[in-house]
Amino acid sequence: MNIYDISQKAGVSTATVSRVLNQSTKVTEKTRNKVLAAIEECGYTPNAFARGLGLNTMKTVGIMCADSSDPYFARAIYFLGEALRKSGYDVILSCTGFDQDMRERQMSLLLNKRVDSVILIGSNYTSDTDENNRYITDAAKSIPVMMINGNINASNVYCIASDDRTAVFDVTSQLISSGRNRPLYIYNSRSYGGIQKLRGFRDALKNNRIKADESNELFIGFRRSGGEIFPVKEIKKSIEDHFAKYGSFDCIIAAEDIIAVGALKFASSNGITVPDKLAVAGYNNFELCECCEPELTSVDNHLELLCDKCVSLLMEVFSGESIPKQTVFSCNIIERATTDLKERPRL
Amino acid sequence: MNIYDISQKAGVSTATVSRVLNQSTKVTEKTRNKVLAAIEECGYTPNAFARGLGLNTMKTVGIMCADSSDPYFARAIYFLGEALRKSGYDVILSCTGFDQDMRERQMSLLLNKRVDSVILIGSNYTSDTDENNRYITDAAKSIPVMMINGNINASNVYCIASDDRTAVFDVTSQLISSGRNRPLYIYNSRSYGGIQKLRGFRDALKNNRIKADESNELFIGFRRSGGEIFPVKEIKKSIEDHFAKYGSFDCIIAAEDIIAVGALKFASSNGITVPDKLAVAGYNNFELCECCEPELTSVDNHLELLCDKCVSLLMEVFSGESIPKQTVFSCNIIERATTDLKERPRL
DNA sequence: TTGTATGCGTTATCAT
DNA sequence: ATGATAACGCATACAA
Numbered sequence A, B: 001m002n003i004y005d006i007s008q009k010a011g012v013s014t015a016t017v018s019r020v021l022n023q024s025t026k027v028t029e030k031t032r033n034k035v036l037a038a039i040e041e042c043g044y045t046p047n048a049f050a051r052g053l054g055l056n057t058m059k060t061v062g063i064m065c066a067d068s069s070d071p072y073f074a075r076a077i078y079f080l081g082e083a084l085r086k087s088g089y090d091v092i093l094s095c096t097g098f099d100q101d102m103r104e105r106q107m108s109l110l111l112n113k114r115v116d117s118v119i120l121i122g123s124n125y126t127s128d129t130d131e132n133n134r135y136i137t138d139a140a141k142s143i144p145v146m147m148i149n150g151n152i153n154a155s156n157v158y159c160i161a162s163d164d165r166t167a168v169f170d171v172t173s174q175l176i177s178s179g180r181n182r183p184l185y186i187y188n189s190r191s192y193g194g195i196q197k198l199r200g201f202r203d204a205l206k207n208n209r210i211k212a213d214e215s216n217e218l219f220i221g222f223r224r225s226g227g228e229i230f231p232v233k234e235i236k237k238s239i240e241d242h243f244a245k246y247g248s249f250d251c252i253i254a255a256e257d258i259i260a261v262g263a264l265k266f267a268s269s270n271g272i273t274v275p276d277k278l279a280v281a282g283y284n285n286f287e288l289c290e291c292c293e294p295e296l297t298s299v300d301n302h303l304e305l306l307c308d309k310c311v312s313l314l315m316e317v318f319s320g321e322s323i324p325k326q327t328v329f330s331c332n333i334i335e336r337a338t339t340d341l342k343e344r345p346r347l
Numbered sequence C: 001t002t003g004t005a006t007g008c009g010t011t012a013t014c015a016t
Numbered sequence D: 001a002t003g004a005t006a007a008c009g010c011a012t013a014c015a016a
Helices: A003-010 A014-021 A029-042 A048-055 A071-086 A100-112 A130-139 A164-177 A192-207 A232-246 A257-269 A303-318 B003-010 B014-021 B029-042 B048-055 B071-086 B100-112 B130-139 B164-177 B192-207 B232-246 B257-269 B303-318
Strands: A060-065 A090-095 A117-121 A145-148 A157-162 A183-187 A217-219 A251-254 A279-283 A297-300 A326-329 A332-334 B060-065 B090-095 B117-121 B145-148 B157-162 B183-187 B217-219 B251-254 B279-283 B297-300 B326-329 B332-334
Touching: A003 A014, A003 A029, A014 A029, A048 B048, A060 A071, A060 A100, A071 A090, A071 A117, A071 A303, A071 B071, A071 B090, A090 A100, A090 B071, A100 A117, A100 A130, A117 A303, A145 A303, A157 A164, A157 A303, A164 A183, A164 A192, A164 A251, A164 A279, A164 A297, A164 A332, A183 A192, A183 A232, A183 A257, A217 A232, A232 A257, A251 A257, A257 A279, A303 A326, B003 B014, B003 B029, B014 B029, B060 B071, B060 B100, B071 B090, B071 B117, B071 B303, B090 B100, B100 B117, B100 B130, B117 B303, B145 B303, B157 B164, B157 B303, B164 B183, B164 B192, B164 B251, B164 B279, B164 B297, B164 B332, B183 B192, B183 B232, B183 B257, B217 B232, B232 B257, B251 B257, B257 B279, B303 B326
Parallel strands: A060 A090, A060 A117, A117 A145, A145 A157, A157 A326, A183 A217, A183 A251, A251 A279, A279 A297, B060 B090, B060 B117, B117 B145, B145 B157, B157 B326, B183 B217, B183 B251, B251 B279, B279 B297
Antiparallel strands: A090 B090, A297 A332, B297 B332
16 A cells, blocks of 8 residues: 555546655645545555655654653653654654763764664763764764763763752752751762762862861762662661761762662661751752651752753754853752751851 | 765665664675764754654653652652663653543543553542443554553553452551451542452451441542642541541551541541551652551552553554463561551450 | 656565 | 665656
8 A cells, every 4th residue: 555556546647646745836726635535545654665766864863861750851852752743753762871882882873773863862972082982973963962961072962961060069068058067978970960969068068168088988889770669778888887987977969869778777777856956958859858757858860951942052053053052050948848948057 | 964864964764864874784884884874974863753754653652640750650650761762662641630531631632742642540540331432442453552540441541450459458458467456448539540449448347247337437538639739727627527427447548648648647646556556558659658657568569560551551562472461469467666567365 | 747767775586 | 684666645847
């Protein structure tokens, strides 16, 4: 069942059928109806491959992320997918993990499939060497590349990001203003975004003349992968070790909500009251925040906004407009029960 | 840059280039090398659309689910994607919400894209009327349809499911055996799987000669959608209302982990000790279970196993083998701190 | 407004 | 083992 069959049945040429299919106005109402009737009768749908071959697009964009089961990425995929669908695009999903080889391989698979664009979710796609970013800038030579929370400066790659540095700076500053003076920052990623957050923390300390050394920072090397459950217990253990080694702290700023949950576990199992003796702030403001006890203060990074903006910018690129290569949104602190952020005179 | 250019550069015919590209053995080592050199030199990659047109496949399968940001679906997408990738297939992702119209529309979009198969994740794709399932059985006329946790009896649709009825039956029975006699079942979905779970609960009560009426069952009509945060507070409120209306219960079986979290919130804010006064069991055994306080007993439904099996069965279908139309796996109860399941003499 | 003819880049069939 | 060429199904430039 192809366009030729339909043209036969309707008694017109294939060109006319094609015109009807493509909403061309240059078709009489009468012939249009004949064609539509034939199409309806046969339940005909045009072959997307042939169509793609002619138009050189199948209206699909590739989405790459490390792990679609990570809540942050999962939500981004959802928001991006919805926005793209509304604009008439389908998404090919590609999970790469954190391995450079896999990233490159998956990117080239997407390019082979002739996607119209690739969207990279997560700052882990921003490497610190040009060499490791090459596969991205190369891809950008043939199609626009969009990065959610990435930061690569190259032609035809566009970055949409939340201002993580400022967010961590603000939450840390507010904790200090509320009377805390022994902060601990806990993080699990040294990706671009991870570095930005860490900078925010350090800047806040410097700004408040609090000494910053290894006692203030705890790196935990865990990373979600393969739909596996995040090791809250291990986080708790790491905090206990840190505590034993460096002594106490009166507030914890976590680079991810799940780390903050580990901190709450640490507190409860060691008889430390939250937020009295220990304030805790998370990052991402997901479902988890309302599930733990007490409920978690967290930073909302407006993921939906980022995703919507990403897609609308992409559509502008498709229609030939030129768009900013970098778009940054600020974050919001959502206060719940693990902090008490009202300002207090510094002792 | 196409296959013709390469054939020119290598001094061979397009047929030979194609043979090299498709690992055909019928080509001399020498000519193969000439061709490979030309390909390498030009950085040539075959056009997937033209390829699809000739082979009538682009090696892609469509995945449909209600909401890719739901942790259960997100994990399924991850596992399916990985397994498919290993088998050389890409995935087109399609979120449909819970709306029949959208389901049908998305399915037809996938069929238009000529995917090789469609995988439906979630029992919500199993409607109770044939009419509403029509779009699935119709699709199955052209491609194999796989259902994760679905149950539709039709030619060319294959269901892979966990035995939810038995799982809820078992967890309820064990709670009763451990000395509880006023159980409450809380659920939020009347999909096929939702009904199965409810049946398991009712069967367990009947089996233990415990009266079953509306005081034992609480339906909360919330459903995750659009990446929105699940309303734990509302769940807690609903339980309080139910409590006020029907009096107390000594164990709660929840159809989803997040509901169980709501139950824990209810307990803690009403001074009810868990598991002493109230035992709580969740369902899905996700990350959440280790984040709440106390840690949640839950049912593990082996999602990864289901997904792997789904893909391996699909590959068998592709290679012409005939496979069972229904494959069922049993679940496991993972006991944590919200229950005390050791058997006790019934008073 | 409609039809004719050709190109799109492969793969596959049939010769050689 | 290799080459010539016909599909594959659609879009479109050009002709009418």
